[in-house]
Amino acid sequence: MLDDERGPLLRQALSRLDAAAAYLDLDQDVAEKLGAPRETLKARLLIRMDDGSRRAFTAWRCRYDDTRGPTKGGIRYHPASTMDEVEALAFWMTFKCAVMNLPYGGGKGAIRVDPHGLSRAELERLSRAYVQAFAGVIGPERDIPAPDVYTDAMVMGWMADEYGSLTGAPAPAVVTGKPVALGGSLGRGDATARGGWYLLRHLAARLGVEDQPGRVRRAIVQGYGNAGRHMARLLASDGWTIVGVSDSRGAVAAPGGIDFDALDAAKARGGVGLLEGPGVRRVDPDEILALDAELLVPAALEEMIHAGNVHLITAPVVLELANGPVTPEADEVLTARGITVLPDILANAGGVTVSYFEWVQNRQGWYWGEAEVHERLKAAMEREGDAIGDRVAALGIDWRTAAYVHGLARLADAIAAHGTQTDFRG
Numbered sequence: 001m002l003d004d005e006r007g008p009l010l011r012q013a014l015s016r017l018d019a020a021a022a023y024l025d026l027d028q029d030v031a032e033k034l035g036a037p038r039e040t041l042k043a044r045l046l047i048r049m050d051d052g053s054r055r056a057f058t059a060w061r062c063r064y065d066d067t068r069g070p071t072k073g074g075i076r077y078h079p080a081s082t083m084d085e086v087e088a089l090a091f092w093m094t095f096k097c098a099v100m101n102l103p104y105g106g107g108k109g110a111i112r113v114d115p116h117g118l119s120r121a122e123l124e125r126l127s128r129a130y131v132q133a134f135a136g137v138i139g140p141e142r143d144i145p146a147p148d149v150y151t152d153a154m155v156m157g158w159m160a161d162e163y164g165s166l167t168g169a170p171a172p173a174v175v176t177g178k179p180v181a182l183g184g185s186l187g188r189g190d191a192t193a194r195g196g197w198y199l200l201r202h203l204a205a206r207l208g209v210e211d212q213p214g215r216v217r218r219a220i221v222q223g224y225g226n227a228g229r230h231m232a233r234l235l236a237s238d239g240w241t242i243v244g245v246s247d248s249r250g251a252v253a254a255p256g257g258i259d260f261d262a263l264d265a266a267k268a269r270g271g272v273g274l275l276e277g278p279g280v281r282r283v284d285p286d287e288i289l290a291l292d293a294e295l296l297v298p299a300a301l302e303e304m305i306h307a308g309n310v311h312l313i314t315a316p317v318v319l320e321l322a323n324g325p326v327t328p329e330a331d332e333v334l335t336a337r338g339i340t341v342l343p344d345i346l347a348n349a350g351g352v353t354v355s356y357f358e359w360v361q362n363r364q365g366w367y368w369g370e371a372e373v374h375e376r377l378k379a380a381m382e383r384e385g386d387a388i389g390d391r392v393a394a395l396g397i398d399w400r401t402a403a404y405v406h407g408l409a410r411l412a413d414a415i416a417a418h419g420t421q422t423d424f425r426g
């Protein structure tokens with residue numbers, strides 16, 4: 001095993017695998033295969049800027065494991081991205097796809113860039129350059145990118161178009177999360193949040209947060225981007241009061257609830273911290289964690305809840321829409337305090353599940369209505385939520401460990417089914 005090459009975030013992520021392995025009788029092959037990524041490619045993307053200069057950006061694509069199918073996972077554009085982060089995110093994708101029983105392995109990609117500093121034309125050139133650099137790796141049967149932090153349908157559309165130009169034929173199934181006009185699926189835009197919302201509604205009674213006459217249910221959303229924004233609105237549509245939100249530039253507390261149109265306008269002007277209104281006050285980002293609430297939804301980046309701020313949390317339920325938002329140290333504190341954490345590899349799996357639906361529709365050339373997408377997503381979230389809940393009850397363990405046991409059992413079956421005489425492919 002190439003353990004000396006694994007970074008701290010991936011090592012931390014792998015500690016969840018070790019915890020789950022204790023509940024399964026696993027062949028040594030499994031730990032060997034899942035203990036490090038299959039391949040991580042790095043490229044230097046050199047693009048022409050609008051002013052005529054040239055600028056280089058570092059980019060990666062990791063295919064962590066493809067035992068269960070082509071690797072699948074988003075591409076992130078972020079100034080702090082690293083190879084370690086990409087590999088940890090690809091590891092989480094491997095488990096997320098197994099948890100949801102999708103016929104995929106796990107992958108992830110990133111470009112180290114602040115996309116807010118680029119013009120639209122520069123962003124398009126950079127996105128097309130990414131596909132040119134990794135065209136030998138990605139493909140509808142091999143590795144299928146999707147959106148992640150600071151990438152969206154427009155970026156996915158450029159990438160699918162570039163891949164089609166390079167291969168000489170349109171290949172919409174190479175990328176998911178595309179604009180609907182280019183073969184994207186209805187319902188992909190809010191799928192990450194909607195999946196988490198369906199899960200929460202299904203488990204609400206068990207978690208003690210069901211709707212009851214006269215009961216106030218309050219939620220905090222950390223990270224008001226694609227996942228967080230849709231979640232805030234879905235929760236509000238169900239009677240929840242959103243009492244705190246944050247983004248990369250600020251945070252606000254609003255004990256009486258939030259006017260979403262005003263919030264979107266504030267975000268467009270420069271961040272949610274600019275929101276004004278009755279009872280609304282600007283606070284430090286960590287302060288929203290301490291607000292009285294029944295639900296906390298981390299929907300920003302990894303490691304946002306750590307040993308230094310976990311003590312602030314009062315909410316009895318944490319639903320992870322972000323990947324890896326809680327460090328293992330903080331997770332232990334939450335579990336010891338009896339706080340239920342619905343883990344990322346289940347709670348935010350709605351995005352990749354609808355990405356799978358998009359890929360299926362692209363390959364069939366037969367498109368579904370939005371209601372059908374929602375119905376299938378709801379069924380998938382409830383099915384795997386129940387299966388993991390059964391493991392929680394049977395083994396007396398927390399939801400995260402149960403989710404890893406659930407995914408690992410499927411991965412171990414697939415690894416065993418591949419036989420023992422394979423070579424590089426493992």
Ligand SMILES: NC(=O)C1=CN([C@@H]2O[C@H](COP(=O)(O)OP(=O)(O)OC[C@H]3O[C@@H](n4cnc5c(N)ncnc54)[C@H](O)[C@@H]3O)[C@@H](O)[C@H]2O)C=CC1
Nearest residue numbers: 148149150223224225226227247248299300322323348351
């Ligand atoms: N887009 C997708 O399909 C999926 C996304 N995720 C995860 O959800 C999380 C959010 O992703 P998206 O909503 O897609 O990204 P996005 O780019 O739409 O939004 C990210 C949001 O996080 C905020 N943010 C960044 N740093 C922050 C900080 N220090 N404090 C508070 N807020 C901060 C940004 O201002 C932005 O509002 C990430 O962890 C991502 O990996 C998970 C599953 C699927």
Ligand SMILES: O=C(O)CCC(=O)C(=O)O
Nearest residue numbers: 073074146148351352355
């Ligand atoms: O939709 C996908 O394929 C992957 C989304 C993603 O990157 C994630 O779930 O973290």
